Amino acid sequence: MGLRRWTGPVADPPYPAHVSSVYGNLFRISTFGESHGPAIGVILDGCPPGIRIDQAAIQADLDRRRPGQSRLVTQRQEGDEVEILSGVFEGHSTGTPIAMLVRNADHKPGAYDHLKDVFRPSHADYSYLAKYGRRDHRGGGRSSARETIGRVATGAIARRFLTDTFGTEVIAWVDRIHTIEATVDSNTVTIDDVESSPTRCPDPDAAAAMVSAIDDARGRGDSLGGVVGFAARGVPPGWGEPVFDRLEADLAKGIMSLPACKGFEIGSGFGGTLMTGLEHNDPYVPGADGPELASNRSGGVQGGISVGAPIYGRAAFKPTATIASEQTTVTTDIEATTLAARGRHDPCVLPRAVPMVEAMILLTLADHALRQRALAGPN
Numbered sequence: 001m002g003l004r005r006w007t008g009p010v011a012d013p014p015y016p017a018h019v020s021s022v023y024g025n026l027f028r029i030s031t032f033g034e035s036h037g038p039a040i041g042v043i044l045d046g047c048p049p050g051i052r053i054d055q056a057a058i059q060a061d062l063d064r065r066r067p068g069q070s071r072l073v074t075q076r077q078e079g080d081e082v083e084i085l086s087g088v089f090e091g092h093s094t095g096t097p098i099a100m101l102v103r104n105a106d107h108k109p110g111a112y113d114h115l116k117d118v119f120r121p122s123h124a125d126y127s128y129l130a131k132y133g134r135r136d137h138r139g140g141g142r143s144s145a146r147e148t149i150g151r152v153a154t155g156a157i158a159r160r161f162l163t164d165t166f167g168t169e170v171i172a173w174v175d176r177i178h179t180i181e182a183t184v185d186s187n188t189v190t191i192d193d194v195e196s197s198p199t200r201c202p203d204p205d206a207a208a209a210m211v212s213a214i215d216d217a218r219g220r221g222d223s224l225g226g227v228v229g230f231a232a233r234g235v236p237p238g239w240g241e242p243v244f245d246r247l248e249a250d251l252a253k254g255i256m257s258l259p260a261c262k263g264f265e266i267g268s269g270f271g272g273t274l275m276t277g278l279e280h281n282d283p284y285v286p287g288a289d290g291p292e293l294a295s296n297r298s299g300g301v302q303g304g305i306s307v308g309a310p311i312y313g314r315a316a317f318k319p320t321a322t323i324a325s326e327q328t329t330v331t332t333d334i335e336a337t338t339l340a341a342r343g344r345h346d347p348c349v350l351p352r353a354v355p356m357v358e359a360m361i362l363l364t365l366a367d368h369a370l371r372q373r374a375l376a377g378p379n
Helices: 055-065 109-115 125-132 144-168 204-219 249-254 269-274 349-376
Strands: 028-033 039-043 082-086 100-104 169-177 224-234 261-266 286-287 290-293 311-317 327-330 334-340
Touching: 028 334, 039 144, 055 082, 055 125, 055 144, 055 349, 144 169, 144 349, 169 204, 169 349, 204 269, 224 349, 249 261, 249 311, 261 269, 311 349
Parallel strands: none
Antiparallel strands: 028 039, 039 100, 082 100, 169 224, 224 311, 261 311, 286 290, 327 334
16 A cells, blocks of 8 residues: 555644543543653643652653663663652642653754654654644654653552552563563562563573574664563452453553554463363362452453453564664655664664553553442442
8 A cells, every 4th residue: 555645734623633642541641742852741640649659669660661771772861860740749649630750861853854754664754644744753753662751650650559559569571572482470470580681581591592682683783573471460359341441451552552562462362262162261269258260361351350360461562663774665755765774773672661561551450440449439
């Protein structure tokens, strides 16, 4: 299918802009800012009052997401120091909107001037132009993974709320890069295991092979994709909604809204299609506080609602679209040209995607926790 020139309105559309940067129902975030603008920020509305807000913990998660943390990721040097502007007093949430800001320090918009009239392969350049009639060519603007700063910052607040209130733990890790598959037990893997390698793969042998593969891809002017695994432990039964707001559906929406994410599965996922019903079903057994699952191929969710077992799954991320090798493309005048990217880019997004996946799980679970609390009422 060929590219079409933009022929729609470029100003004063006859309809209001829709709200495209908001996520959540009760625990709701709204992010703002561009990759090479002055700052990135987020507003969190609906955080219950009295939640401990630890700025150091928020910063720790942002440090796991930030660029320049190892040779395996983009060398853009950003401290990503978070500023809390509102909604927090004496170390606790007040119940009012929490606004946070991270200023861009190492942004170089002029480095993207050569892309002003070129559509980068597998980027959002043409699709944004087709939608809005204009685009921000400075590193992709809103389509850049730098937008996820706000998600990770508010995810850290959701983590504190879920941990302190329900004992819930969320962890993600790199499960595969290209053809290198790790061996990871989702029931026992720890954050220390994950952070033991710059790849964020808790399998030492696989991690070493991944480092070599990423270095080799960078040297060839290429990039690699892979899979992030995740687990949420200590999720009480009853979270999630029937039909359209099923818990796994909202998890899929949250995770697949991340840049470069192209696939999602929960529990046995696509592997479950190779089993029979008898092989796949999770038998119930008596438990101390109610029925428990003897196995967990459903991934902790049945009928769209959590059952108290660990929620686990995987998310697929494509190879980074920006590569140093020359590629064919077209200009904004639909003329054939070639492009070899310049600048600072991730040869593999997987290590930095780990805290992003955690953030979207945390935000989704916090929202459903509040929805369940609202359903249950004051008692």
